[in-house]
Amino acid sequence: AQSVTQLGSHVSVSEGALVLLRCNYSSSVPPYLFWYVQYPNQGLQLLLKYTTGATLVKGINGFEAEFKKSETSFHLTKPSAHMSDAAEYFCAVTRSGGSYIPTFGRGTSLIVHP
């Protein structure tokens, strides 16, 4: 079984500030981890993913995430928030040899203040 916990349903930052969105997972085998972004009135789109190899993964729009096995975490960061980053962010997990049904977190809404 696998699960995903996103801490904080809402995160508020000022423009230019660090963005940190938290994701913790549980999985009995090595996971594949994804971050998706959902802009208003749109579907989810892939931001970045971790499968194997380098644990620091870079995605689109300046976002990156680090897979930390010891902490079972895959937190999403961006050094400097932009107004256009305001969106809903979802963390998801699958696993090698598992089903093709990912487990999603409940999402974190990022609010960016001018």
Place this chain on the structure above:
Amino acid sequence: NAGVTQTPKFRVLKTGQSMTLLCAQDMNHEYMYWYRQDPGMGLRLIHYSVGEGTTAKGEVPDGYNVSRLKKQNFLLGLESAAPSQTSVYFCASTTPAGTNQPQHFGDGTRLSIL
């Protein structure tokens, strides 16, 4: 390159009416999914399909039916709409190349049941 296309984009129904939501993908993906998204609930899987002619129940299948007669299309039906089915519905698809592959989402159908 259209990706995943959902029709209609908006719909208002009266309680008891029926309707079908259409999802079409042009990426030759084997796997297709229907989710509903409600505030604070994240994404919940309704039904999914691992190939043409196959369907399976997800987390919240009651009140919905699906069909996958053609590989590129996945239909979601509401036989007798209820107010509890007011939601945003998303279709997604992915390739079975591995569980490390992301899902591709449509832009959603916003459905209101009065």
